[in-house]
Amino acid sequence: QVHLMESGGGLVQPGGALRLSCAASGRRVSIDSMGWYRQAPGKQRELVASVSGGAWTNYAESVKGRFTIFRDNAANTLYLQMNTLKPEDTGVYYCHAAFSYGPVERPLSGDTWGQGTQVTVSS
DSSP states (O other): OEEEEEEOOEEEOTTOOEEEEEEEEESSEEEEEEEEEEEOTTSOOEEEEEEOTTOOEEEOGGGTTTEEEEEETTTTEEEEEEOSOOGGGOEEEEEEEEEEESOTTSOEEEEEEOOOEEEEEOO
16 A cells, blocks of 8 residues: 655765655555664664654664654655765665554554665765
């Protein structure tokens, strides 16, 4: 019921910046929390940052002070502003969304992932 499309990845030098975007589309759904995860080669996927429907944010310790997550609810778009990038930030970044649908009196829940966008930090 929800489709996510990420964009904004690329190659950047250490100390540089990138902004990732995730556009969500879906009919008759209410998108709740959204987040960004990343997966480096040979490692498990990990949470980078998340934001609830009420705009509460949560960040991995490794990105605090450098990354900012925010969402434009009117446009159903999630962003991740990444500053002062480090080589260890390299990986595939995935957008995730949790959503509700169905009858208001007894909503159903689901979640979905985007296809991922590559971020490479290298000189």
